[in-house]
Protein backbone atom coordinates (compact mmCIF):
# COMPACT_ATOMS: atom_id res chain seq x y z
CA UNK A 1 0.00 0.00 0.00
CA UNK A 2 0.94 3.64 -0.23
CA UNK A 3 2.29 3.71 3.34
CA UNK A 4 5.35 2.01 1.88
CA UNK A 5 5.84 5.00 -0.41
CA UNK A 6 5.00 7.46 2.32
CA UNK A 7 7.63 5.87 4.50
CA UNK A 8 10.14 6.02 1.66
CA UNK A 9 9.37 9.74 1.34
CA UNK A 10 9.72 10.19 5.08
CA UNK A 11 13.06 8.38 5.17
CA UNK A 12 14.35 10.45 2.24
CA UNK A 13 13.44 13.67 4.00
CA UNK A 14 15.04 12.58 7.27
CA UNK A 15 18.13 11.39 5.40
CA UNK A 16 18.51 14.79 3.70
CA UNK A 17 18.46 16.43 7.11
CA UNK A 18 20.79 13.82 8.65
CA UNK A 19 23.36 14.14 5.88
CA UNK A 20 23.38 17.91 6.35
CA UNK A 21 24.43 17.44 9.99
CA UNK A 22 28.21 17.50 10.42
CA UNK A 23 28.23 14.99 13.32
CA UNK A 24 25.71 12.53 11.84
CA UNK A 25 23.90 11.88 15.12
CA UNK A 26 22.19 8.62 16.04
CA UNK A 27 18.45 9.10 15.61
CA UNK A 28 16.39 7.66 18.47
CA UNK A 29 12.89 8.83 17.64
CA UNK A 30 11.09 10.61 14.84
CA UNK A 31 8.01 12.62 15.84
CA UNK A 32 5.30 13.04 13.23
CA UNK A 33 1.98 14.82 13.08
CA UNK A 34 -0.48 13.04 10.82
CA UNK A 35 -3.83 14.61 10.09
CA UNK A 36 -7.03 12.61 9.84
CA UNK A 37 -7.75 14.17 6.44
CA UNK A 38 -4.75 12.61 4.69
CA UNK A 39 -4.29 9.30 2.97
CA UNK A 40 -2.00 8.00 5.72
CA UNK A 41 -2.98 5.21 8.07
CA UNK A 42 -0.80 5.57 11.20
CA UNK A 43 -0.66 1.83 12.01
CA UNK A 44 0.48 0.94 8.51
CA UNK A 45 3.03 3.73 8.65
CA UNK A 46 4.46 2.35 11.91
CA UNK A 47 4.78 -1.08 10.37
CA UNK A 48 6.36 0.15 7.15
CA UNK A 49 8.80 2.31 9.12
CA UNK A 50 9.98 -0.67 11.18
CA UNK A 51 10.53 -2.77 8.10
CA UNK A 52 12.19 -0.15 5.93
CA UNK A 53 14.60 1.26 8.50
CA UNK A 54 16.28 -2.06 9.29
CA UNK A 55 20.01 -1.90 8.60
CA UNK A 56 19.86 1.76 7.61
CA UNK A 57 20.99 4.93 9.38
CA UNK A 58 17.57 4.79 11.10
CA UNK A 59 17.99 1.27 12.45
CA UNK A 60 16.50 1.15 15.96
CA UNK A 61 14.78 4.50 15.65
CA UNK A 62 11.13 4.60 16.64
CA UNK A 63 8.26 6.56 15.20
CA UNK A 64 5.89 8.60 17.38
CA UNK A 65 2.72 9.68 15.60
CA UNK A 66 0.50 12.46 16.87
CA UNK A 67 -2.86 12.39 15.09
CA UNK A 68 -4.85 15.57 14.49
CA UNK A 69 -8.61 15.65 13.84
CA UNK A 70 -10.27 17.24 10.83
CA UNK A 71 -11.40 20.73 11.83
CA UNK A 72 -12.92 23.20 9.38
CA UNK A 73 -13.91 26.83 9.76
CA UNK A 74 -17.22 28.08 8.39
CA UNK A 75 -16.93 31.69 7.27
CA UNK A 76 -20.70 32.23 7.15
CA UNK A 77 -21.15 31.07 10.76
CA UNK A 78 -17.72 32.34 11.88
CA UNK A 79 -17.33 29.05 13.67
CA UNK A 80 -15.18 25.95 13.67
CA UNK A 81 -16.79 22.55 13.18
CA UNK A 82 -15.73 18.91 12.98
CA UNK A 83 -16.75 17.37 9.62
CA UNK A 84 -17.73 13.72 9.85
CA UNK A 85 -15.22 11.85 7.70
CA UNK A 86 -16.95 9.78 5.03
CA UNK A 87 -20.38 11.21 5.78
CA UNK A 88 -20.61 14.98 5.79
CA UNK A 89 -18.14 17.78 5.12
CA UNK A 90 -20.42 20.80 4.72
CA UNK A 91 -21.10 23.01 7.73
CA UNK A 92 -23.76 21.26 9.84
CA UNK A 93 -25.37 24.61 10.72
CA UNK A 94 -25.63 26.33 7.33
CA UNK A 95 -24.55 23.67 4.77
CA UNK A 96 -21.77 25.86 3.36
CA UNK A 97 -19.08 23.76 1.66
CA UNK A 98 -15.95 22.90 3.60
CA UNK A 99 -13.57 25.65 2.39
CA UNK A 100 -11.16 26.37 5.13
CA UNK A 101 -9.46 23.37 6.71
CA UNK A 102 -7.86 24.40 9.97
CA UNK A 103 -6.48 21.00 10.98
CA UNK A 104 -6.36 17.47 9.61
CA UNK A 105 -4.14 17.99 6.53
CA UNK A 106 -0.85 17.74 8.42
CA UNK A 107 1.83 15.31 7.30
CA UNK A 108 4.70 16.76 9.20
CA UNK A 109 7.97 15.74 10.74
CA UNK A 110 7.91 17.79 13.94
CA UNK A 111 11.21 16.89 15.52
CA UNK A 112 13.86 14.27 15.78
CA UNK A 113 15.33 12.96 19.02
CA UNK A 114 19.05 12.29 18.67
CA UNK A 115 21.98 10.89 20.62
CA UNK A 116 25.58 11.76 20.02
CA UNK B 117 29.43 10.46 27.44
CA UNK B 118 26.10 10.35 25.62
CA UNK B 119 24.19 13.46 24.92
CA UNK B 120 20.63 13.63 23.70
CA UNK B 121 19.10 16.51 21.86
CA UNK B 122 16.04 17.38 19.84
CA UNK B 123 16.14 18.81 16.39
CA UNK B 124 13.00 20.68 15.38
CA UNK B 125 12.33 20.01 11.72
CA UNK B 126 8.80 21.27 11.16
CA UNK B 127 9.09 19.89 7.70
CA UNK B 128 6.50 18.25 5.49
CA UNK B 129 6.77 14.50 5.28
CA UNK B 130 6.50 14.79 1.54
CA UNK B 131 9.10 17.52 1.36
CA UNK B 132 11.36 15.57 -0.99
CA UNK B 133 8.44 14.83 -3.30
CA UNK B 134 7.36 18.46 -3.19
CA UNK B 135 10.82 19.67 -4.19
CA UNK B 136 10.82 17.23 -7.06
CA UNK B 137 7.40 18.50 -8.15
CA UNK B 138 8.67 22.08 -8.09
CA UNK B 139 11.66 21.01 -10.19
CA UNK B 140 9.34 19.45 -12.77
CA UNK B 141 7.04 22.46 -12.80
CA UNK B 142 10.03 24.75 -13.35
CA UNK B 143 10.91 22.71 -16.46
CA UNK B 144 7.34 22.96 -17.74
CA UNK B 145 7.31 26.72 -17.11
CA UNK B 146 10.63 27.19 -18.86
CA UNK B 147 9.30 25.26 -21.87
CA UNK B 148 5.91 27.01 -21.83
CA UNK B 149 4.07 23.76 -21.21
CA UNK B 150 0.88 23.31 -19.19
CA UNK B 151 0.81 20.04 -17.26
CA UNK B 152 -2.41 18.32 -16.17
CA UNK B 153 -2.44 15.45 -13.68
CA UNK B 154 -5.28 13.09 -14.61
CA UNK B 155 -6.43 10.87 -11.73
CA UNK B 156 -9.19 8.37 -10.99
CA UNK B 157 -9.86 4.88 -9.72
CA UNK B 158 -8.88 2.05 -12.09
CA UNK B 159 -11.17 1.81 -15.08
CA UNK B 160 -12.96 5.17 -14.70
CA UNK B 161 -11.96 5.97 -18.27
CA UNK B 162 -8.71 7.95 -18.16
CA UNK B 163 -7.15 6.30 -21.21
CA UNK B 164 -10.42 6.50 -23.16
CA UNK B 165 -10.66 10.21 -22.33
CA UNK B 166 -7.05 10.81 -23.37
CA UNK B 167 -7.72 9.06 -26.67
CA UNK B 168 -10.68 11.37 -27.39
CA UNK B 169 -8.62 14.36 -26.30
CA UNK B 170 -5.67 13.54 -28.55
CA UNK B 171 -8.01 12.84 -31.47
CA UNK B 172 -9.67 16.24 -31.08
CA UNK B 173 -6.94 18.58 -29.85
CA UNK B 174 -3.82 17.35 -31.60
CA UNK B 175 -2.36 19.04 -33.62
CA UNK B 176 -4.25 22.22 -32.58
CA UNK B 177 -2.23 21.87 -29.39
CA UNK B 178 1.10 20.10 -29.38
CA UNK B 179 0.60 17.39 -26.77
CA UNK B 180 2.73 14.75 -25.05
CA UNK B 181 1.48 12.08 -22.67
CA UNK B 182 3.18 10.70 -19.59
CA UNK B 183 1.60 7.31 -19.08
CA UNK B 184 1.80 5.98 -15.54
CA UNK B 185 -1.19 3.66 -15.60
CA UNK B 186 -0.26 0.83 -17.83
CA UNK B 187 -1.50 -2.65 -17.39
CA UNK B 188 0.39 -3.49 -20.54
CA UNK B 189 2.44 -1.63 -23.15
CA UNK B 190 -0.83 -1.81 -25.16
CA UNK B 191 -2.21 1.19 -23.25
CA UNK B 192 0.71 3.34 -24.40
CA UNK B 193 0.35 1.96 -27.93
CA UNK B 194 -3.35 2.92 -27.92
CA UNK B 195 -2.25 6.52 -27.38
CA UNK B 196 0.71 6.43 -29.79
CA UNK B 197 -1.78 5.94 -32.65
CA UNK B 198 -2.42 9.67 -32.34
CA UNK B 199 1.18 10.45 -33.26
CA UNK B 200 2.12 12.14 -30.03
CA UNK B 201 5.07 11.27 -27.78
CA UNK B 202 3.93 8.84 -25.09
CA UNK B 203 6.45 8.51 -22.29
CA UNK B 204 5.73 5.30 -20.42
CA UNK B 205 6.69 5.29 -16.75
CA UNK B 206 7.40 2.06 -15.01
CA UNK B 207 5.70 2.58 -11.67
CA UNK B 208 6.58 -0.87 -10.38
CA UNK B 209 4.17 -1.72 -7.62
CA UNK B 210 3.65 1.87 -6.56
CA UNK B 211 0.03 2.95 -6.20
CA UNK B 212 0.71 6.49 -7.44
CA UNK B 213 3.16 8.47 -9.54
CA UNK B 214 5.64 10.53 -7.60
CA UNK B 215 7.62 13.52 -8.78
CA UNK B 216 10.82 11.53 -9.17
CA UNK B 217 9.24 9.04 -11.57
CA UNK B 218 7.81 11.90 -13.59
CA UNK B 219 11.17 13.71 -13.55
CA UNK B 220 12.72 10.63 -15.17
CA UNK B 221 9.98 10.79 -17.81
CA UNK B 222 10.35 14.48 -18.61
CA UNK B 223 14.13 14.32 -18.78
CA UNK B 224 13.80 11.52 -21.32
CA UNK B 225 11.18 13.57 -23.16
CA UNK B 226 13.42 16.65 -23.29
CA UNK B 227 16.26 14.52 -24.60
CA UNK B 228 14.23 12.95 -27.40
CA UNK B 229 12.08 15.94 -28.44
CA UNK B 230 12.12 19.73 -28.48
CA UNK B 231 10.04 20.41 -25.38
CA UNK B 232 9.60 24.12 -26.03
CA UNK B 233 7.56 23.24 -29.13
CA UNK B 234 4.94 21.63 -26.88
CA UNK B 235 1.88 23.20 -25.27
CA UNK B 236 0.43 20.48 -23.09
CA UNK B 237 1.58 17.43 -21.13
CA UNK B 238 -1.14 15.06 -19.95
CA UNK B 239 -0.11 12.78 -17.10
CA UNK B 240 -2.21 9.65 -16.66
CA UNK B 241 -1.72 8.72 -13.02
CA UNK B 242 -1.96 5.24 -11.52
CA UNK B 243 -5.57 4.14 -11.06
CA UNK B 244 -6.23 4.88 -7.39
CA UNK B 245 -8.70 7.21 -5.68
CA UNK B 246 -6.61 7.83 -2.60
CA UNK B 247 -2.99 8.88 -2.70
CA UNK B 248 -2.25 10.31 -6.17
CA UNK B 249 -3.84 13.51 -4.83
CA UNK B 250 -1.21 13.66 -2.09
CA UNK B 251 1.81 13.29 -4.39
CA UNK B 252 2.21 16.29 -6.66
CA UNK B 253 4.14 15.56 -9.83
CA UNK B 254 4.63 19.13 -11.07
CA UNK B 255 1.18 19.70 -12.56
CA UNK B 256 -0.48 23.08 -12.96
CA UNK B 257 -3.95 21.63 -12.46
CA UNK B 258 -5.51 18.41 -11.21
CA UNK B 259 -8.19 16.61 -13.18
CA UNK B 260 -10.22 13.92 -11.43
CA UNK B 261 -12.53 11.41 -13.10
CA UNK B 262 -15.41 9.61 -11.46
CA UNK B 263 -17.51 7.24 -13.53
CA UNK B 264 -21.24 6.99 -12.94
CA UNK B 265 -20.81 3.28 -12.17
CA UNK B 266 -18.76 4.01 -9.04
CA UNK B 267 -21.59 5.26 -6.82
CA UNK B 268 -22.60 8.61 -5.37
CA UNK B 269 -20.81 8.06 -2.08
CA UNK B 270 -17.25 7.86 -3.43
CA UNK B 271 -16.46 11.58 -3.04
CA UNK B 272 -17.48 11.34 0.62
CA UNK B 273 -15.50 8.17 1.26
CA UNK B 274 -12.41 9.19 -0.71
CA UNK B 275 -12.50 12.97 -0.39
CA UNK B 276 -8.85 13.92 -1.02
CA UNK B 277 -8.81 13.79 -4.79
CA UNK B 278 -12.18 15.52 -5.09
CA UNK B 279 -11.21 18.21 -2.64
CA UNK B 280 -8.04 18.99 -4.60
CA UNK B 281 -9.45 18.71 -8.13
CA UNK B 282 -9.61 21.77 -10.40
CA UNK B 283 -11.73 19.90 -12.92
CA UNK B 284 -13.94 16.88 -12.28
CA UNK B 285 -15.21 14.78 -15.15
CA UNK B 286 -18.18 12.57 -14.41
CA UNK B 287 -17.54 9.87 -16.98
CA UNK B 288 -19.49 7.13 -18.79
CA UNK B 289 -22.64 9.27 -18.83
CA UNK B 290 -24.00 7.02 -21.59
CA UNK B 291 -24.42 4.35 -18.89
CA UNK B 292 -26.34 6.56 -16.45
CA UNK B 293 -29.82 5.73 -17.82
CA UNK B 294 -29.12 2.04 -17.20
CA UNK B 295 -28.14 2.53 -13.57
CA UNK B 296 -29.82 3.69 -10.38
CA UNK B 297 -27.39 6.56 -10.07
CA UNK B 298 -28.30 10.07 -9.02
CA UNK B 299 -25.74 12.30 -10.72
CA UNK B 300 -27.06 15.34 -8.86
CA UNK B 301 -26.14 13.60 -5.64
CA UNK B 302 -22.58 13.05 -6.92
CA UNK B 303 -22.33 16.76 -7.65
CA UNK B 304 -23.80 17.72 -4.26
CA UNK B 305 -21.34 15.42 -2.48
CA UNK B 306 -18.37 16.90 -4.34
CA UNK B 307 -19.61 20.45 -3.73
CA UNK B 308 -19.59 19.78 0.03
CA UNK B 309 -15.81 19.86 -0.06
CA UNK B 310 -14.96 21.74 -3.23
CA UNK B 311 -17.02 24.71 -4.31
CA UNK B 312 -14.61 25.96 -6.98
CA UNK B 313 -14.14 22.78 -9.09
CA UNK B 314 -15.39 22.79 -12.69
CA UNK B 315 -17.66 19.76 -13.13
CA UNK B 316 -18.26 18.37 -16.63
CA UNK B 317 -20.41 15.37 -17.58
CA UNK B 318 -18.86 13.34 -20.35
CA UNK B 319 -19.04 10.13 -22.31
CA UNK B 320 -16.06 8.94 -24.29
CA UNK B 321 -18.44 6.63 -26.09
CA UNK B 322 -21.05 9.10 -27.35
CA UNK B 323 -18.92 12.23 -27.19
CA UNK B 324 -21.33 13.94 -24.79
CA UNK B 325 -19.72 16.84 -22.93
CA UNK B 326 -16.32 16.47 -24.57
CA UNK B 327 -16.48 19.93 -26.16
CA UNK B 328 -16.82 21.48 -22.70
CA UNK B 329 -13.78 19.46 -21.58
CA UNK B 330 -11.75 20.59 -24.61
CA UNK B 331 -12.73 24.20 -23.89
CA UNK B 332 -11.63 23.80 -20.29
CA UNK B 333 -8.24 22.54 -21.53
CA UNK B 334 -7.91 25.39 -24.01
CA UNK B 335 -8.68 28.06 -21.44
CA UNK B 336 -6.39 26.43 -18.86
CA UNK B 337 -3.51 26.34 -21.36
CA UNK B 338 -4.12 29.97 -22.36
CA UNK B 339 -4.24 31.12 -18.73
CA UNK B 340 -1.11 29.15 -17.81
CA UNK B 341 0.82 30.38 -20.83
CA UNK B 342 -0.06 33.95 -19.83
CA UNK B 343 1.27 33.37 -16.30
CA UNK B 344 4.46 31.84 -17.69
CA UNK B 345 5.00 34.77 -20.08
CA UNK B 346 4.49 37.32 -17.33
CA UNK B 347 6.97 35.50 -15.14
CA UNK B 348 9.57 35.53 -17.91
CA UNK B 349 9.08 39.25 -18.63
CA UNK B 350 9.36 39.94 -14.89
CA UNK B 351 12.78 38.22 -14.88
CA UNK B 352 14.10 39.85 -18.07
Ligand SMILES: Nc1nc2c(ncn2[C@@H]2O[C@H](COP(=O)(O)OP(=O)(O)O)[C@@H](O)[C@H]2O)c(=O)[nH]1
Pocket residue numbers: 156157158159160161162163164165185243287288289290291318319320321322
Ligand atom coordinates in the same frame (compact mmCIF):
# COMPACT_ATOMS: atom_id res chain seq x y z
N1 LIG C 1 -19.78 2.88 -21.81
C1 LIG C 1 -18.64 3.53 -21.66
N2 LIG C 1 -17.49 2.86 -21.39
C2 LIG C 1 -16.36 3.54 -21.23
C3 LIG C 1 -16.29 4.95 -21.34
N3 LIG C 1 -15.01 5.36 -21.12
C4 LIG C 1 -14.31 4.24 -20.88
N4 LIG C 1 -15.10 3.13 -20.96
C5 LIG C 1 -14.70 1.74 -20.77
O1 LIG C 1 -14.24 1.55 -19.44
C6 LIG C 1 -13.14 0.65 -19.41
C7 LIG C 1 -11.94 1.30 -18.76
O2 LIG C 1 -11.53 2.42 -19.51
P1 LIG C 1 -10.04 2.99 -19.49
O3 LIG C 1 -10.03 4.19 -20.34
O4 LIG C 1 -9.06 1.91 -19.80
O5 LIG C 1 -9.94 3.39 -17.94
P2 LIG C 1 -8.64 3.80 -17.08
O6 LIG C 1 -8.24 2.60 -16.29
O7 LIG C 1 -9.13 4.90 -16.17
O8 LIG C 1 -7.59 4.27 -18.03
C8 LIG C 1 -12.88 0.25 -20.85
O9 LIG C 1 -13.50 -0.97 -21.09
C9 LIG C 1 -13.53 1.37 -21.64
O10 LIG C 1 -13.98 0.95 -22.90
C10 LIG C 1 -17.52 5.65 -21.64
O11 LIG C 1 -17.59 6.88 -21.75
N5 LIG C 1 -18.66 4.89 -21.77
Ligand SMILES: [Mg+2]
Pocket residue numbers: 162163164185186191240
Ligand atom coordinates in the same frame (compact mmCIF):
# COMPACT_ATOMS: atom_id res chain seq x y z
MG1 LIG D 1 -5.57 3.75 -18.31
Ligand SMILES: [Zn+2]
Pocket residue numbers: 001002005210211212244247248
Ligand atom coordinates in the same frame (compact mmCIF):
# COMPACT_ATOMS: atom_id res chain seq x y z
ZN1 LIG E 1 0.06 5.58 -3.34
Ligand SMILES: [Zn+2]
Pocket residue numbers: 074075076077078091092093094095096
Ligand atom coordinates in the same frame (compact mmCIF):
# COMPACT_ATOMS: atom_id res chain seq x y z
ZN1 LIG F 1 -21.89 27.48 8.63
Ligand SMILES: [Zn+2]
Pocket residue numbers: 139143223
Ligand atom coordinates in the same frame (compact mmCIF):
# COMPACT_ATOMS: atom_id res chain seq x y z
ZN1 LIG G 1 15.48 18.51 -14.46
